[in-house]
Amino acid sequence: MSERAAPFYCPYCGDEDLRPEEERQGAWLCTACRRVFAVTLVGLRLPGGVR
Template sequence: MTTNRAVPFHCPYCAEEDLRPHGDKHGEWECRACRRAFSVSYIGMLVPGSK
């Protein structure tokens, strides 16, 4: 399955760039450098003027 969504360019824990898809769900990634798995998801658009 292909998607036009952006992919992370670096690990949020160690900042290395050796990322690979992880698991069966969209947005799951693994970092080969620090051996952590993490997920990235879209929550929604912010309403202008809201906190």
């Protein structure tokens, strides 16, 4: 498993005080709005519409 990249801010409130969520792998806790979220890569879109 690879290391996770840390998000710079909460996608809901914009606050920057984020902490790794211990109960869920790859999830982050925003200490301002108390939301727990995960950022995942869906895929790449190449020129010409090929996936």
